[in-house]
Amino acid sequence: MTLTRAFLAILRRDLVLAFRRRAEMINPLLFFVLVITLFPLGIGAQPHLLQAIAPGVIWVAALLAAMLSLDSLFRSDFDDGSLEQMLLSPHPASLLVLAKVIAHWLVTGLPLLLVAPLLAVFLGLPSHALGVLLLTLLLGTPVLSLIGAIGVALTVGLRRGGMILSLLVLPLYVPVLIFAGNAVQMAAGGLPVDAQISILLSILLLALVLAPWPTAAALKMSIN
């Protein structure tokens, strides 16, 4: 199973690299925590308002944190030529790309999931909505990494791709934001959220299957 071996080697390499550059990798998480802790300070002593906007605040912060972390996905590989070597491999580039995206999510998306409950309590989100919040983050943040990868792959060859990247990727993030935010809102009000969760799940599965191909194709274009 040489393909499995290549897949795991890339996954492992990226996790090791993230661990050795942990100062850089902690940035999105720090951003997520800072933004959310600043909201109560800015709004003041209005617990009901805070509780009402909590789902939206957490999700918007998660989305922006994901955006912030995207550039690191292919940048260093592009700069040092590792990307060229990866694309010259006889294995399908889309699967190697998927390994990179999974590693990226484990390093930048998963930590958001771990601190979210704490921040939710901080904002006064009812405890019965916590499970749904975590579920939406679990289903939603991988989509952010997968869709974001297409955008980064398209812009990695540009010198100042940051602005274009936001313009490309943010509109595609909106469905995730709407359904996830809505699900948490409904759960806080004690309403069923099966529909939103199913939609998020289907978005995730679609992104998982469809996103690696355009990402690989865009990378081939970018290294031209």
Add this chain to the structure above:
Amino acid sequence: MTDKSIVLAGVDLSCIRDDRVLFEELNFTLHAGQVLLLEGKNGSGKTSLLRILCGFREADAGQVLWLGEPIDDSRYYADMAYVGHLDGIKKELTVLENLNVSLALGRPGRFSIDEALVRVHLNGYDDVPAQSLSAGQKRRLSLARLLTTGNRLWILDEPFTSLDRAGIALIESLMREHCADGGMIVLTSHHDIDLHDAVVQRIHLS
């Protein structure tokens, strides 16, 4: 075109960059054991030609054939290795980790990682992070990749950059061995190369 012994062929290749024609209707054939040396001044399209051979760039006209088939339709990528300007080394990873990743991406070659490190005189550096290697040592590391993975075709862009005299002699001897084994090399170089009895074709781009 039906000559079975031709392994790599460029047919009527053209490359246009920024409205400037770098080369037009370039033809070459490469047989097992041969070397193709690209010459020409800076900006004459040597690297562009190598990147076309790698499939990074599409030729503006013509095609590259591997065993008679266009490179995208064949097992070309399992049989070639490229060392370019960028060395493809992760500076945070150790020498051993770097080679392990490239080995996992390709298929095992003639030498194990330990043997390859001995060949390029990097033995004992296994656990050294690549960022503390000198420029010449990094170059040797990226050339060690050629030995650990199994490839018939080496595509080398200025392989002698930042190598000392001993390093150049070493790489030349590795190239001679590769050709004697039926391997092929396409390279650009500003140095004179001494490959003894290997057949060296030259293309002069101007």
